[in-house]
Amino acid sequence: MLTGLRLQNIALIDSLDLAFDQGFSVLTGETGAGKSILLDALDAVLGGMQASAAARLLRSGCDRALIEASFRVGASGQRWLERHQLDDGEPELVVSREWRRQDDRLSSRSRLNGVVVNRQQLLELRPLLIDLTVQGQTQQLARPGQQRRWLDRLGGAELESTLGDVRRSWLHWQRCRDALHQAESDRLQLEQQRDELEALLLELEQAALDDPEEIAQLELEQDRLVHGVRLLEGLSALIGRLQDGADQAPSVLDHLLACTHELQLMQAMDASLQPWTERCVDLEAGVQDLIRSLERYGTSLDSDPERLAVLQDRLSLLKRLERRHGQDLAALIQQRDALRERQEAGGSEDLLRRLQEQELAARADRDQHNASLTRCREAAAQQLQTDLMATLRPMGLANVRFEVKIEPVDPGDFGADSVCFLFSANPGQPMAPLVEVASGGEMSRFLLALKTSLAKVDGSSTLLFDEIDTGVSGRVSGAMADLLRTLSRHRQVFCVTHQPLVAAVADHHFRVSKDVSAGITRSRVSHLRDTQERQRELAELAGGDREEAQAYAASLLDQGAA
Template identity: 65%
Template sequence: MLIGLRLQNIALIDSLDLCFDQGFTVLTGETGAGKSILFEALDALLGGAQGTAGVRLLSFGEERGQIEASFALDSAVEHWLKDQEFDSEDAELVLCREWRRQDNRVSSRFRLNGVTVNRQQILTLRPLLIDLTVQGQAQQLARPGQQRWWLDRFGGVVLERALLQVKQSWSDWQQNSLRLEQAQANWQQLQRQRQEEEMQLEELELAQLDDCCEDKTLEREQDRLVHGVRLQEGLGVLIGRLKLGADQVPSVLDHLAACVHQLQAMSLLDSSLVTQLDQCLDFEAGLQDLIHQLEHYGSVLESDPERLGQLQERLAFLKRLERRFGLDLPQMLVRRDELRNHLAVGGAEAALEKLKKEEENARNCMDRANQSLTVVREKTARQLEQKLMTYLRPMGLENVRFKVQLNSAMPSENGADAVQFLFSANPGQPLAPLAEVASGGEMSRFLLALKTTLSAVDGRSTLLFDEIDAGVSGRLSGEIASLLKDLALHRQVFCVTHQPLVAAAADHHFRVSKLVEQGLTRSRVSQLRDTQSRMQELADLAGGDLAEARAYAASLLDHQVA
């Protein structure tokens, strides 16, 4: 519920501070006095009046302007505040929008309970606070999706759940479709990548890589073959000196044998030398073992030019592979195994087929959700048609026909239905789009009936009607007044009106007047609290100070009291 509204330097208002209560409130006054400025201010406060429209709200010649409104909290607003991580301990919500002119540029900012917020946040909060119906709303009816949005609101929780399922399935399909599109767009690149990987694997398989230390083993063997002659020469010298002797000098083995023979003779004379004899025998055995190993080494030592060429060719091949892949031999073995695993499961083709299947499943799920939503909307459409008729016929539209038509549309997050309101006010007139055939008065009555119908299932926000009774005769304005009065039993309702019947039905009455002070035109708003002032205002609406007008105004107020 709107509790208060404060304006500073907004349009023709220099300063204004109003308090409001529940029930039905009307604003009256002469044409051009600024009655609609209060609604325009609320619209701007809740995210409207962008760009030049916002600039025009700032009073001429002023550097700053401000609109502030306070609202009583309900459960829906408290839930919104919690979701947005705002403190909701206070019983009121205070919204403020400020304009500042600087260097021929006007900027504005929003604040909620003193905290700066962005326009997108305000726009999500707006439906919970106000529902504004203004003149010329036929354009709103023609907006894509507007009539569908009204139908969905009337559908309540059941339709909301079906729509939520559609939104979720739409999101899932969008994600799967995007992945598939990206995969298809990159198909050529994936194919080239696969071909390159297959070539890499073929090259690595042909290389017959099995041992991660093969290059080191080959290098050692190569060294032996390259230095075979020198090794043979060195081996001959070693064996000659150890076993055969050289330059008519006994070999090391001969010398060691002589030492053993001498120690044996000495140990017979002194048994304490047995230990040294054993050590010498060990030396002799070790020397013979060394000679045996060297002789074995000599037997396997080769100097094979053909084998050497094979080794060098293999080593060169391995070096080229390392440069080609930028990997060493152990890393190439790992890369080969990775390619084997990757290409063995079908590669890009299998991945693409998997994405196609996932997209198809998501699309089928979305189609089922859309079909379920359409069924709920068809049922809701029939209910809306019946309900609207109960409000339209008493307002002078006895022959009205109304139909909610659902046509197939491209799927979106809102389903696959295009919703259109069809209308006919006169017998013999075919049903046609409401925005194209309804007159101004018919449109006003339809919007009032629609908002009244919606309020029964979505009674959260304050209803604002700007001359909803425009183009309506006196008798019908009485029906509108009665409907507004009944609506205000459950909702806070504001209405700008020129009809005395509507104004007389209000619980609270504000008068907007225009005056000139020091050459400047200003608007003033005053609450008419006593019967006399209300009667005078109703008389002015009915036709001025004539006795008949005053009597008529008095009868209206007496009827309301009765």
């Protein structure tokens, strides 16, 4: 329920702080006094106005404005806050929107419990807080899918669960369909490129690709073959210096043997030299092992010109493949394997066949859930027809006929049904879409009856009605008043009204007035708690301060109290 509303510098209101309670509340006052400003403020604070439109609410001459609404949220609203991590543990939710004008630029910022939020979040939360109905709400009724969404709300938990299954099966079918379409497109492309791809696979197979590092290894072997003579010369010099000596100089081994012999003599005189002697012996053994490794390397050196020619041809082939296809050897091997796998798996035809089977299965599952949803909607439609007929007839529509027409349409995430409300208010008048044939007064009564039916299954938000009783007779407004009062036993209800019959049955009465002081116009809102205050206001609605109007107002209050 809405527990409070605070306004600063909004339209004709400089400052206002109102507290609300459960039950039925009415707002009355002369035309132009500012009654609808309160509803506009609630609409704006909950994301209903874009920045440019909401700018009209800013009081003239002011650079700052504020709307703050307090709500006691229901279970669905609480779940939404928890899901978005906006629940601060307090029993009330505070929604605010502030405007500031700076350098001829107007900006606004919205908050939930002090946390900045965007307009999309507010629009998600809004239906869980308020449900605003205005007289002649043809535009909302004509909005695509709106009548279907209302019917779905009446279907309760079973329809909601079935609708969830429909959405999941629709998304699954979409994914299968998209995969099939992609495969069909790929197959067409592959058919166009088949000769090219087959030639590529043949070329890669003939190249006998195996090792991604083959080029590096071949280049290493090529360098060894090309520089074989120089390598042998260097090897001979190395072994000579290590083993045989050079230029009449002793070899490295000769030096190490002499060093070992000398250390052994010294060790006989000083035993602490033993570790150094052992290290020198290890060095001698290491040099001998190095000589043997160099000799083995020497035997591997080969200046075979035939082997070099074969090797260079292979290198040329591999590098030509890389240049032609713009890929390195590893990528070419991967592409060759993919082409092999496609060929071994039966190619695109086998893949296409599997995807066709998956799409057919997903389509059948989608259609099955759609059929279940249609049955749920048909049951909800029968209940809605019964409820609305019973509600509309006492409101001056004795001959009303109403029907929910459900017709098949192309499937979507909402199912495969279109929903249209058909209406006839007079005998002999054929049934036609409600938005085309209902008058303003008939539309008002229909919307009230519809919202009453919705309230039976969905009690998550406060109901606000803006002059929906305009243009109806006194008897009809009395029936509407009874319906509003009955509705307020289960939901918090607000109504802007000019009908004394409606205002008289309210639990709470707010009067909106306008005064001019020092050339400045201001709107005031008074909570009429005293019976005499309410009687005077009802008399004004009934026709003025005459004695008959006062007596009529008193009788209405007595009936309302009864």
